[in-house]
Amino acid sequence: MTRAARRVTEGTLSSKGANLRVTAAEPIGPYTLLRVAAGPIEPGAPGQFFMLHPPGHVLPRPMSLCLAEAGELGFLIDPIGPGTRTLCNLSPGQSLHVLGPLGNGFDLTVPRPLLVGGGIGVAPFPYVSRVLGAPPAILGFRSSHHAEAAVLLPGAEVVIEPTLVTALLPDEPRDVLACGPEPMLEAVRQLAPRAQLAWEAPMACGYGACYGCVVEVDGHLQRLCVTGPVLRAA
Amino acid sequence: MTVALLNASGCLDALTAPDVAAELDAFVTKTITPEPREGNPPIRIAETESGMLNSIGLQGPGIEALLAHVLPALAEQGLRVWVSVGGFSVGDYAGICERLEGRTDVEVIELNLSCPNVEEAPESSAEIVAGCRSQTSKPLYAKLSPATWDIAESAKAVVAAGADGLSLVNTMRGMALDPVTLRPKLGRGIGGYSGPALKPVALACVSACARAVDVPIVGMGGVQSGLDALELIAVGASVVSIGTILFRDPAAPARIRRELMDEATARGFRDPLEVRATANS
Numbered sequence: 001m002t003r004a005a006r007r008v009t010e011g012t013l014s015s016k017g018a019n020l021r022v023t024a025a026e027p028i029g030p031y032t033l034l035r036v037a038a039g040p041i042e043p044g045a046p047g048q049f050f051m052l053h054p055p056g057h058v059l060p061r062p063m064s065l066c067l068a069e070a071g072e073l074g075f076l077i078d079p080i081g082p083g084t085r086t087l088c089n090l091s092p093g094q095s096l097h098v099l100g101p102l103g104n105g106f107d108l109t110v111p112r113p114l115l116v117g118g119g120i121g122v123a124p125f126p127y128v129s130r131v132l133g134a135p136p137a138i139l140g141f142r143s144s145h146h147a148e149a150a151v152l153l154p155g156a157e158v159v160i161e162p163t164l165v166t167a168l169l170p171d172e173p174r175d176v177l178a179c180g181p182e183p184m185l186e187a188v189r190q191l192a193p194r195a196q197l198a199w200e201a202p203m204a205c206g207y208g209a210c211y212g213c214v215v216e217v218d219g220h221l222q223r224l225c226v227t228g229p230v231l232r233a234a
Numbered sequence: 235m236t237v238a239l240l241n242a243s244g245c246l247d248a249l250t251a252p253d254v255a256a257e258l259d260a261f262v263t264k265t266i267t268p269e270p271r272e273g274n275p276p277i278r279i280a281e282t283e284s285g286m287l288n289s290i291g292l293q294g295p296g297i298e299a300l301l302a303h304v305l306p307a308l309a310e311q312g313l314r315v316w317v318s319v320g321g322f323s324v325g326d327y328a329g330i331c332e333r334l335e336g337r338t339d340v341e342v343i344e345l346n347l348s349c350p351n352v353e354e355a356p357e358s359s360a361e362i363v364a365g366c367r368s369q370t371s372k373p374l375y376a377k378l379s380p381a382t383w384d385i386a387e388s389a390k391a392v393v394a395a396g397a398d399g400l401s402l403v404n405t406m407r408g409m410a411l412d413p414v415t416l417r418p419k420l421g422r423g424i425g426g427y428s429g430p431a432l433k434p435v436a437l438a439c440v441s442a443c444a445r446a447v448d449v450p451i452v453g454m455g456g457v458q459s460g461l462d463a464l465e466l467i468a469v470g471a472s473v474v475s476i477g478t479i480l481f482r483d484p485a486a487p488a489r490i491r492r493e494l495m496d497e498a499t500a501r502g503f504r505d506p507l508e509v510r511a512t513a514n515s
Contacts, residue, residue, distance in 0.1 A: 012253035013484040053482050058429045059281045060482045083281065099484065202279045204286060205481035208250030211264070211290045212279030221272050221293065226250055 013207055016041070017099040022090045023072060029148030031120065032088035033066065034075045036096055043068035044101025046108065046128040047177075047198055047230045050075070051206040053097040054086035060099065061087065062203045062213075062225070064124040064179070066152065073098070076149065078120040102206045103229050106196050108132055110175035115156070116165050116188055116195075118180025119146060124198060126152045128177060136174075140165035140184070166191060189233040198230045237467060237506045239491055242454045242477030243318035243344065243377070244290065249304070252311050254480070257487035261313045262475070263304070265320040265346045268329060270296035274351060280410045280419040285429030285456075286478055287408050289422040291351045292320050297330050301337070309339040316342040318377070320349060324357045324365035332369040343372050347392075348379030348404040350426040360391040367396030375452060377401035378443075380435045386446035399450040401475070403439045406432065429478040432456040437469050444470025444511050458486075460493020467506055468513040 020036040027033075034052075041050075043065055051060035052075065061083050067074030079085040090096060106124075108131060115125045115137035122139055129137065137156035140163070141147040150158045157168055165180070166187045176195035178188045185197045201224045204210035214221040217231060238259035247264070248255035255261045273293025280287045295304065300317070308315050317340050321327045327345060334340050345366060347359040355362060363376055376392040378385060380403035389400055405426025410419045418424070436455025444451055453471025456478070457463050463474040474494075479486045498506040 013251050014253055014257075014488070017483070017485055051482070057281065058284065058286050058478065058482070059279075097482070099482075202277050204279045204288070204478075205484075207484060208247045209245055209484075210279065210288065210481055211244070211273065211293050212288060214273070214276055214278065214293070221276075 013099070016101070017097065019095045020073070020098050022092050022094045022096055024092055025088065025090055028076070028151065029145050030078065031146075031149055032077050032079065033152075034077055034087060034090060035067075036073050036075075036098065038071050038073045041073065041098055042101060043073060043127070045105035046131055047105030047124050048101035048103050049206065049229055050098050050100030050102065051203075052087055054083045055094070055096070057083050057086060059083070059204050060097070060206065062200065062206055062229075064198065064229075065101070066123045066126050068127050068130075076120065076123040076152070099206060103225050104227070106177050106198070106230050110177075112174045114138070114170070114174035114176050115153075116169070116176055116178040116180070117153075118165055118184040121178070121180030121184070121198070122149050122153060124179055129153060138165045138168045140180070193234040195233040196230050197233055199224055199228055237463070237494065238473045239463075239487055240316065240452065240473060240475040241480060242475040243346065245477035245480050248308055248311060248313055251484060254484045254487065255311065255313055257491075259314065260316050260341060261308060262316040262344060263300070263308075263318050264294055265292050265318040265349065266294055266297055266300045266330065267292055267320050268297055268326050270294065270299065275421040277419060277421050278425070280425065282408070282410050282427070282431075285408075285427050285431035286481075287410055287420060287425035287427055288405070289351050289420045289425035291422065292349060297333055301333060305337065305339050314341050315339060316344050316375075318344045318346050319366075320346040320352075321355060322353060323355050324362050326355070327362050328365040328369045331366040331372075331374075334372065335370045340372065342375060343370060344375040344377055344401055345397075346377050346404070348377055350379070350381075350405055350407040350424070351422065358391070359388060360395040363392045363395035363397050373398040375399040375401045377404055378439075379404050379406070380432075380439045380455070381406045384442075385439045386442040389443040389447045393447045393449055397449065399452065400443055400447070401452040401454065402443060402471075403432070403436050403455050406435065428456070430456045430458060433462060433465075437465060440466055440471050441469035441514055445514055457490065460490050460495070460497045463490055463494045464497045464506055464509060468509045468511070470511040470514060472507060472510060
């Protein structure tokens with residue numbers, strides 16, 4: 001992988017953190033769409049991420065922005081552990097500390113965008129799609145229950161395992177923007193060397209302090225939060 | 235206020251978060267080693283019920299890059315700099331101290347004698363301190379592990395060897411398992427345990443060392459609030475460092491400083507240092 005993409009909204013870190021009010025927590029398939037009043041927090045560029053602190057936990061959790069609507073931020077969360085379960089169980093009116101936007105998002109100045117999402121990797125694409133004017137999209141899920149999340153991206157082609165998103169990748173060259181599990185990103189990378197891939201990694205801080213989220217970039221272990229999370233496939 | 239507030243080594247990068255570092259009285263670098271290090275393989279971070287584990291493994295650019303690039307950039311930000319020094323032998327530590335000796339952009343050298351994520355030097359902490367003492371006139375702070383039966387004995391030994399101060403405490407070695415696979419969550423298996431769970435351990439260690447030696451103590455371990463900082467001062471710290479809290483709250487330095495003053499004032503003190511070591515008598 002190599003460095004890529006764009007960073008928007010420079011500014012001091014202390015000005016990027018705020019306690020926001022939860023406005024809704026809507027179940028979508030196995031996931032939860034957590035909506036918060038944006039307050040002073042900017043949505044940033046699609047593909048950038050935010051650190052959400054589950055109340056009572058030691059560490060925040062990195063989440064990409066799913067929806068940026070008037071005065072509201074939406075995060076699609078998969079309850080895979082104690083922290084994400086706490087986030088999914090928040091109720092309207094509760095307070096949530098949010099830090100962001102952080103990292104480097106997608107480069108959207110591409111002529112033929114194609115969005116490719118797998119599972120919870122659908123998360124950043126509703127926002128991407130709105131900014132790009134609804135380009136073609138392919139989503140893959142492990143079950144029809146998970147595939148309910150496709151409602152967030154109207155018009156997307158949807159496949160369910162054992163069919164994989166790579167089966168639908170067109171032969172003609174496209175500018176692929178992908179987010180999903182590592183095996184999917186690896187498969188997309190093989191087929192689309194110029195793709196922009198949004199990765200994830202366990203992360204304590206999100207702003208370069210902890211060195212916890214390293215991935216191999218240009219042959220060295222680098223902090224995903226600073227170098228990514230969106231990286232070029234090659 | 236006379237209590238200095240620092241970051242714990244490895245918990246902040248002043249180059250990616252300059253405004254956070256600017257809120258501190260001095261910036262402590264991530265531990266530097268003689269050669270560049272890639273660190274440990276992922277996964278490196280795991281949250282636990284009341285703390286976190288890290289197994290970074292001293293990833294860093296090595297002393298040459300620190301001297302050539304990092305220190306000038308920190309000086310440009312106007313930061314007072316403490317350099318945390320690590321290694322795998324007396325020669326490693328002493329060699330770095332020798333390289334730092336002439337640098338006016340380095341105020342203090344902190345010797346990381348207790349990283350739980352790498353192999354230890356075969357020599358004792360006192361031997362390492364003595365080796366460094368012979369190479370530098372800068373203030374030398376020894377950072378000790380809390381995972382020892384009698385930390386006061388370690389404190390006496392490193393002070394006798396020439397340490398000017400103590401940094402207490404480093405993380406403790408810990409482990410976390412994935413509940414489904416029952417395999418270690420961390421790539422290296424074990425890591426350094428930090429966060430709120432470490433505070434009682436830090437209080438006991440600072441208290442024991444403050445009774446045993448008469449040198450300044452930088453207290454750290456699980457500080458999340460001004461009251462936590464005041465408690466460390468009450469057992470003998472005169473400087474306080476914050477670590478894990480920075481990960482979820484980069485605005486913590488200003489908040490903790492404000493809370494610390496408020497907590498002291500609420501108890502009738504004009505300066506938090508007035509409570510120093512009062513819990514020990």
